[in-house]
Amino acid sequence: MNSRSKYKTKQREILLTYLESVAGEHITANDVCAYFKEQGENIGQSTVYRQLESLVDEGIINKYIIDANSPACFEYVDKDSHVTGHTCFHLKCEKCGKLIHLHCDELSDIGDHLYDEHNFRLDTKRTVFYGLCEECS
């Protein structure tokens, strides 16, 4: 962790532009590599992983671990959430694998509750709720 990017490199810019262009989607490191191959851009996979890690540290993207043995996925941070004050939660269906975005004020209260009552500072960006979606349950 930690390594904040200090240099503005071509690779970083391309990566950022791509992630921004697919904001709202969940992208794996492999997706990124495939995209670059498609574009004829040559970016090593280690660079992809290292830049993704930096971007997570900087709060520019979020990282979600959905499942053991499926790759981590990344998502451009929704800037609107700062404006509206809405927290975005993630629900993951264990059956069909769907990842659902959820904005819900009542759920937002649990962060306060965990802090007030249990001294735990919830990181909503990292937390994923597992269960069954409407179609699968």
Add this chain to the structure above:
Amino acid sequence: MNSRSKYKTKQREILLTYLESVAGEHITANDVCAYFKEQGENIGQSTVYRQLESLVDEGIINKYIIDANSPACFEYVDKDSHVTGHTCFHLKCEKCGKLIHLHCDELSDIGDHLYDEHNFRLDTKRTVFYGLCEECS
């Protein structure tokens, strides 16, 4: 998934006894293998993984995926929770890595809320709340 155990083998019994003896702790597949090596028992790692999977399917143990690139961990199901009706939540500190057990009725309500309002059937066994614990925040 699916493969319910049909045979009662020596390996399964030893594994179960061990897991029961460390109920409340979070055990990785590797911990199990190490324990057996210590005991002079010869159990293949594939057996460990396969039995753990069966036990999860049977609801005898739970599986938690805490983090990318840290192994899945398993935990003997707390039988009391069926009696008391308390749901056990898991809080994971992103800084020190500590995994905290939490019994909280208010939190239990979020399962109902997700179901009533969002048609999502929460799986509290799988869901891990990320954030910062008291000491680290």
Add this chain to the structure above:
DNA sequence: TTGCGTGCAAAGGTTTTGCATGGCA
């Protein structure tokens, strides 16, 4: 006897790392 469970070894997939080179400031 039947067929599930086991053990070993090998494969699989994701992510990390070592090291020399390249490029930003």
Add this chain to the structure above:
DNA sequence: TGCCATGCAAAACCTTTGCACGCAA
């Protein structure tokens, strides 16, 4: 120029799988 970032390849890591043998029922 100084140092960080990059790229390649190899390694590390956890987990799954193929196959022959063993063992529970």
